[in-house]
Amino acid sequence: xxxxxxxxxxxxxxxxxxxxxxxxxxxxxxxxxxxxxxxxxxxxxxxxxxxxxxxxxxxxxxxxxxxxxxxxxxxxxxxxxxxxxxxxxxxxxxxxxxxxxxxxxxxxxxxxxxxxxxxxxxxxxxxxxxxxxxxxxxxxxxxxxxxxxxxxxxxxxxxxxxxxxxxxxxxxxxxxxxxxxxxxxxxxxxxxxxxxxxxxxxxxxxxxxxxxxxxxxxxxxxxxxxxxxxxxxxxxxxxxxxxxxxxxxxxxxxxxxxxxxxxxxxxxxxxxxxxxxxxxxxxxxxxxxxxxxxxxxxxxxxxxxxxxxxxxxxxxxxxxxxxxxxxxxxxxxxxxxxxxxxxxxxxxxxxxxxxxxxxxxxxxxxxxxxxxxxxxxxxxxxxxxxxxxxxxxxxxxxxxxxxxxxxxxxxxxxxxxxxxxxxxxxxxxxxxxxxxxxxxxxxxxxxxxxxxx
Numbered sequence: 001x002x003x004x005x006x007x008x009x010x011x012x013x014x015x016x017x018x019x020x021x022x023x024x025x026x027x028x029x030x031x032x033x034x035x036x037x038x039x040x041x042x043x044x045x046x047x048x049x050x051x052x053x054x055x056x057x058x059x060x061x062x063x064x065x066x067x068x069x070x071x072x073x074x075x076x077x078x079x080x081x082x083x084x085x086x087x088x089x090x091x092x093x094x095x096x097x098x099x100x101x102x103x104x105x106x107x108x109x110x111x112x113x114x115x116x117x118x119x120x121x122x123x124x125x126x127x128x129x130x131x132x133x134x135x136x137x138x139x140x141x142x143x144x145x146x147x148x149x150x151x152x153x154x155x156x157x158x159x160x161x162x163x164x165x166x167x168x169x170x171x172x173x174x175x176x177x178x179x180x181x182x183x184x185x186x187x188x189x190x191x192x193x194x195x196x197x198x199x200x201x202x203x204x205x206x207x208x209x210x211x212x213x214x215x216x217x218x219x220x221x222x223x224x225x226x227x228x229x230x231x232x233x234x235x236x237x238x239x240x241x242x243x244x245x246x247x248x249x250x251x252x253x254x255x256x257x258x259x260x261x262x263x264x265x266x267x268x269x270x271x272x273x274x275x276x277x278x279x280x281x282x283x284x285x286x287x288x289x290x291x292x293x294x295x296x297x298x299x300x301x302x303x304x305x306x307x308x309x310x311x312x313x314x315x316x317x318x319x320x321x322x323x324x325x326x327x328x329x330x331x332x333x334x335x336x337x338x339x340x341x342x343x344x345x346x347x348x349x350x351x352x353x354x355x356x357x358x359x360x361x362x363x364x365x366x367x368x369x370x371x372x373x374x375x376x377x378x379x380x381x382x383x384x385x386x387x388x389x390x391x392x393x394x395x396x397x398x399x400x401x402x403x404x405x406x407x408x409x410x411x412x413x414x415x416x417x418x419x420x421x422x423x424x425x426x427x428x429x430x431x432x433x434x435x436x437x438x439x440x441x442x443x444x445x446x447x448x449x450x451x452x453x
Contacts (some may be wrong), residue, residue: 001175002176003039003172003173004039004042004176005170006167006168007039007164007165007168008039008042008043008044008047008163010167011043011047011164012047014152014153014164015141015161016120016153016380017048017049017120018049018051019045019046019047019048021048021049021050021115021118021119021120022049022052022117022118022119022120023040023048023050023051023118023120023121024052024054024056024083024112024113024116024118024121024122024171025037025040025051025052025053025054025122026105026109026122026124027053027054027055027108027122027124028055028056028067028072028120028124028187029051029067029070029072029184029185030124030167030184030186030187031123031171031174031177031184031186032125032126032165032170032183032186032219033123033184034177034182035124035165035173035176035177035182036122036123036124036164036165036181037051037053038177038180038182039164039358040122040182041078041241043136045290047197049120050081051080051081052080052081052083052116052118053071053080053081053082053083053086053182054083054085054108054109054112054218054246055068055071055082055083055084055085055335056084056086056087056101056104056108057084057085057086057087058087058101058104058105059087059088059092060087060101060186060189061091061187063185064187065186067185068084070183070185071084072084074183075258081116082161083109083116084267085104085335087101087104087105091104098195105199108119109157110156110157111161111278113156113157113158113200113201114157114158118159119158119159119160120159120160120162120163121156121157121159121160121161121162122161122163122164123161123162123163124163124165124173124411125150125163125165125166126165126166126168126169126170126172126173127165127166127167127168127169127170127172127217127219128169128170128201128205128216129166130149130150130216130219130220131149131165131205131215131216131219132197132200132201132217133149134147134149134152134222134223134379135199135200135204135205136196136200137149138142139196139355139432141279142331143228143232143268143272143277143278143279144412145259145268145277146277147222147225148165148223148226148230149219149223150163150223150387151163152164152166154161155434159379164218164247165417167427169216190255204282204395215354217303228349233265233269234269236294237265237266237269237270239265240258240262241266241270241339246313247314247315248310248314248316249309249314249315249316250270250310250314250315250316251314252290252310252312252313252314252315253313253389255290255315256290256291257357263287264283264287267286267287268283268285269282269318270317271286271308273301273306273317278302279336279339279402281334281336281372282302282334282336283301285300285334286300286308286326289308289310289316290310294308294407295310295380295397296311296312297310297311297312298310300332301331301332301334302317304342304343304344304345305319306318313332329378331377332350332364332375332376333374333375333376333407333413334372334373334374335349335350335351335372335374335375336349336351336352336355336372337352337353337371337372337441338350338352340446341375344410344412345448346447346448347412347425347445347446347447348445348446348448349412349414349425349443349444349445349446350443350446351372351373351441351442351443351444352441352442352444353439353440353441353442354442355442356407356442357442357444359444359445359446360442360443361423361425361426361439361443361444362414362422362423362429362442362443363441363442363443364422364432364440364441364443365432365434365435365436365439365440365441366416366439366441367435367437367438369416369417369418369420370416370417370440371416373414373415373417373422373427374413374414374415374416374417375411375412375413375414375415375425376412376413377409377410377411377412378394378395378398378408378409378411378412378413378424380395381393382395382413382421382424383396383421384397384421384423384424384428384429384431385420385421385430385431385432386430386431387431392428394411394413394421394424395408397407397424397427397428398411398424398427401427401428403427409427411425411427412425413425414443422443423443426445
């Protein structure tokens with residue numbers, strides 16, 4: 001069966017489209033999206049929806065304007081509605097361009113869906129994209145839910161995001177485009193090894209496919225199995241949450257009667273209501289608090305918005321999105337290695353291995369016993385070690401630097417597990433003697449207002 005027939009059969013079997021639907025199609029003029037657009041146009045009248053083509057000119061390459069002009073002429077000839085957006089050059093960040101571009105792109109897609117009253121967004125992600133995404137997530141770590149990779153259908157805006165090409169390989173799409181004599185544009189940056197995805201695409205994927213030519217198919221099958229299992233887990237967890245429901249939250253003693261494995265699985269699901277993914281460190285911290293009989297009350301901050309709260313016989317998630325001053329001084333944020341953590345509405349802090357860069361505010365050698373580090377608001381009596389061997393109160397530093405009283409409670413310190421303050425963030429670092437037997441790390445700070453300004 002050729003690709004077009006397979007596509008049509010899949011659309012019909014999955015029930016993804018109806019003739020009365022409005023569909024926003026994300027088109028970049030690359031081979032994948034041009035194939036998707038062609039396949040949608042060729043659907044029979046009973047399945048073919050009204051198409052709205054959405055194109056973003058990222059202004060990252062000189063060729064972008066020519067590609068946009070091509071698509072404008074294409075849509076004019078094919079009588080297709082075209083919506084375009086330019087990503088202003090002044091909005092391009094110095095780092096994290098790929099993530100920022102994606103954020104702009106999908107915000108635009110949402111706007112088009114609202115304005116066109118379309119319930120479906122379609123993108124041209126394919127089997128290779130799925131495998132690359134899963135390999136990237138394996139390298140970066142996280143919870144098992146993320147290994148599903150790219151889902152064929154998911155909720156998006158007020159409708160859904162559909163990726164109908166996930167069962168086709170890049171080679172399938174390219175071969176089809178050639179037989180149909182389609183026009184598309186190649187992005188030269190895809191041939192560069194500057195991004196992790198490109199390095200995986202160019203060097204890792206070919207080796208894996210040499211070992212087993214069915215590698216891409218197996219990745220897709222594993223992803224589907226994980227998605228099915230996650231649905232079962234979610235159903236079980238929702239039912240369990242009802243059974244554990246107490247007056248003000250989850251009944252802690254009843255929860256503790258669950259087997260250890262079920263406690264961990266339930267908590268991962270439960271905590272994901274307050275954050276996209278849950279690290280093993282966060283999960284362990286929450287479990288330790290739950291089972292700490294000497295601490296009947298306590299909190300674990302998950303993000304700048306959500307915290308896990310234990311209160312005697314119950315626990316729950318609390319939305320704490322308010323000013324730092326109103327949160328009190330018990331806010332703590334653990335720094336997971338090689339990840340940024342939002343510690344205020346305008347700042348991210350992270351602990352990283354590797355070399356220092358423009359975001360580094362402290363290079364420090366740390367022993368394993370000193371990890372993980374914490375970020376918290378200043379407290380009365382906090383002090384920094386000086387090179388002379390003495391100490392200086394944080395309050396004195398704030399006075400010397402003429403920090404307004406209204407800002408002093410918002411200042412943050414970075415603290416080791418041994419309760420040693422390493423830095424008064426953005427103001428002064430403590431002095432530490434280098435330890436040749438320890439590991440060097442970089443403490444880094446991002447100011448979000450400066451990055452997005």
